[in-house]
Amino acid sequence: MRISGDIYYQGEWHKGESEGYQALDPASGKSLEPVMSAASEVQVDTAAQAAAEAFAEYRNTSLTERAKFLRCCADEIMNLGEALTDRVSAETGYPTARAEGERARTCGQLRMFADYIESGDHLDARIDTAQPDRQPLPKPDLRYVNQALGPVAVFGVANFPLAFSVAGGDTASALAAGCPVVVKSHPSHPGTSELVGRAMATAAEKSGMPAGVFSLLRGDNAVGARLVQAPQIKAVGFTGSFKGGMALHKLANERPDPIPVFAEMSSVNPLVLLPEALKDSAETIAKGFVGSMTMGTGQFCVKPGLVLALEGAELEAFLNAASEQLQQTDAGVMLNEGICSSYDKGLTGYLNQDFVQVLAQGREAQSEQGFHARPTLLRTRAEDFLKHPEIHDELFGPASLVVVCKDSNQLRSVLDTLDGQLSGTIHSTQEELAHHKALVDLLTAKVGRLVINGFPTGVEVCPSMMHGGPFPASTDARFTSVGTAAIQRFLRPVCFQNFPEPLLPDALRDSNPLKLTRVVNGTLSQEAL
């Protein structure tokens, strides 16, 4: 399929009216064809208006129609074939296996939401039947069901060109909820975004969805800002940097009508290594840790960026094994020049501190072209860490900082200073874990996900996933951006009081035609009334 550099709204492809640019292959630094045009302010406004117009129709589509549309999106993405995975690799430096794996996850998410909305569980249907004779006042018939919130703006992220971009988790969950989506694609992978956009556009058309149910824009931060300020937009999904997420959050809250921004932003994902676990398996843990920290050139939001451990022979054995492992690791390609230079700058900041030592580094890059990063393992003492907040922030890329603690109390003090996190991990024996209840409780209060004897990278897509966490991991700790619960961001309940039964939404009819599990007078029921 040809990449034109166009953008998509009102059900058609258009040349963007703002100045265009070309993507770069980050492995070589070379430009990729074609020139990608960018949206003007008027084009952003038009897309937002088209989404609002589509909403009136799309919110009333049946769950079956919507599920069919989502499955068709997945099919059309697969139909792009190698043109898609090749372009992903060209624009990100990711190997084919990663591109294929991410494509599978993306299509899996679309199909998962199709299945999930067909179950109707997201509707949270509730019925309280009337009690006309109740004293002192009669009780009316009340029925409650979730409805779509409104058009959603979705921002693509650099490090997941498929799974958190044009047809990623935010788009899939918003469309599943019944909300039209306007995507502001990420500038790093415009060709990938267009290909996926073409698949989405074809799927919308084939499924008979209203023009405006899906739009694909491209451009700089001003395009994103304009979109978040558009009065038709009712929520924002974002994954990316703290700075970017907070800028959108500010804009959204300064609107005359503030809207929620679900931004997944910043996390160092502390990894706590307890001594008994290290005694048993220092080498295995070291191997897993280095793999997790360097996977995807460390460009994961759940990369373990901070290791907390007690001083002693067990820790030194672990550090030796990890250092050895890291020294055999190649430099990796980073996604773009900005991310690469941030990594270099951040790392230099650490290296300039006399209280931070380099434990080990991976191999240097073989090429002088493109954007490469050298994996690096750093070490500091807890007392220095506590004194220096400048080394507490996330360093996006293949680096991790080991904080050596004198005892459990000091380790808990370090944890206590940390901000909210997407994930926290503990390596320990079961007996050891049982003795560290305070540590577990403290870490639980800081994170969205607690991992035992594993690594935080590899975020499973399922009902039990929580990908989000206390600020600044995300702007709202109450919501996940991965898994079926992600749909809850884009729904709002409506209560129908004394509504004529034949005119109620199907989810609330006496006969329960959708075969939902509903809360009837406070009790779960799958029956008709």
Place this chain on the structure above:
Amino acid sequence: MRISGDIYYQGEWHKGESEGYQALDPASGKSLEPVMSAASEVQVDTAAQAAAEAFAEYRNTSLTERAKFLRCCADEIMNLGEALTDRVSAETGYPTARAEGERARTCGQLRMFADYIESGDHLDARIDTAQPDRQPLPKPDLRYVNQALGPVAVFGVANFPLAFSVAGGDTASALAAGCPVVVKSHPSHPGTSELVGRAMATAAEKSGMPAGVFSLLRGDNAVGARLVQAPQIKAVGFTGSFKGGMALHKLANERPDPIPVFAEMSSVNPLVLLPEALKDSAETIAKGFVGSMTMGTGQFCVKPGLVLALEGAELEAFLNAASEQLQQTDAGVMLNEGICSSYDKGLTGYLNQDFVQVLAQGREAQSEQGFHARPTLLRTRAEDFLKHPEIHDELFGPASLVVVCKDSNQLRSVLDTLDGQLSGTIHSTQEELAHHKALVDLLTAKVGRLVINGFPTGVEVCPSMMHGGPFPASTDARFTSVGTAAIQRFLRPVCFQNFPEPLLPDALRDSNPLKLTRVVNGTLSQEAL
């Protein structure tokens, strides 16, 4: 029980360090004893810190312990006896029956949340079991459960001195969730607030809850602002004016770590009267409408403030009946001087417009003392309403504006210009309603609750209630402040990955010791694993 004028934090009563004031009886305008002291900035900070310290213990209390505490709160409020209802009447002008009814609702809410958390449904427990042999990667064991968000600031509201104040819905739902509460009580009813605070303090002590689980502050807007800015506070519950809610929302979002503000603010609650319904029962509807608009001197957030109807003989019959009814209605006491003067000023604004006519007014106040409002029914034409946004806003008090529309299209245009609403109401025959699908759809998109052939006042407390709505009805349309779903504002999910089964929270243990209904591998189950 003696009212001291003190405030409560760290499990003790203290004299407030800021300048005090006396409450007024709004019926007479006379001061009420004693002088009520106000919190200093240091006292606000101390209360917030005490709440954070209590959180570490309170969040880990069992559901049974927490339910017992909530029931004990209800018992202690009842134990206050007539001292409480008398003080409510003195501080608000509400008759005894209203004070008693609101007390019943308040205690009912506390007991409802006790029952609800014992069911464990709010935990939303989910389990996805491991698949160690899955290709290409093994699936870990993942378990998801809601946990308490953190200390919550609750703002009491003028018009519900019990049900939306110290021990009202926000407090009950936050405590049920496992969140300590710091109340900033409303200046209009400080004595009522203290009495309820004393009941809460006694209940906390009797139930062995940590000091700091509940605090009661008093003071001006600066006290509220300081509380919302306290880093220990993680969410805010507010009911009141648009101006007040938005001020808190702004403060909360300008914090280094933004927190959610659940503010229920502003709504005109449109009432649509279709001709067939009026033909059948103009008089009955008129009587119900006047009762709803003047109940509590019109000081309800769901007072029907706007009536939309088609011109014609049916409407004139309704208006005649409503006018007659209103003329027989007494002036009512308003809650305080500020609310009374806002009503007078707002009403004068309407009366000064030559496109607004007075249809009828209630009787004038008999007393020159105190704060009284005269019920007023106004009329305008749809074309004038559409031209004049200055008459679109809520007028808090016993007034309502009838907008006369030429036809259904014009009626929908008027609806289309309205902001988000807590409620919308339609009076119609079932046949008529079936013919107005576009109207129903439009109104549904604007409101949190849709009422058919009833009146919006009287908000039932139950699982199916939605009290909230699109902005500016509330700051976040996704949440209700009434009913069991209100607890969702104060919970966040945590995911446990490969956690040793014996150390998991009870809600996630294989044996299902809490007998919860859980989502196990995507399917609801009440069984052990």
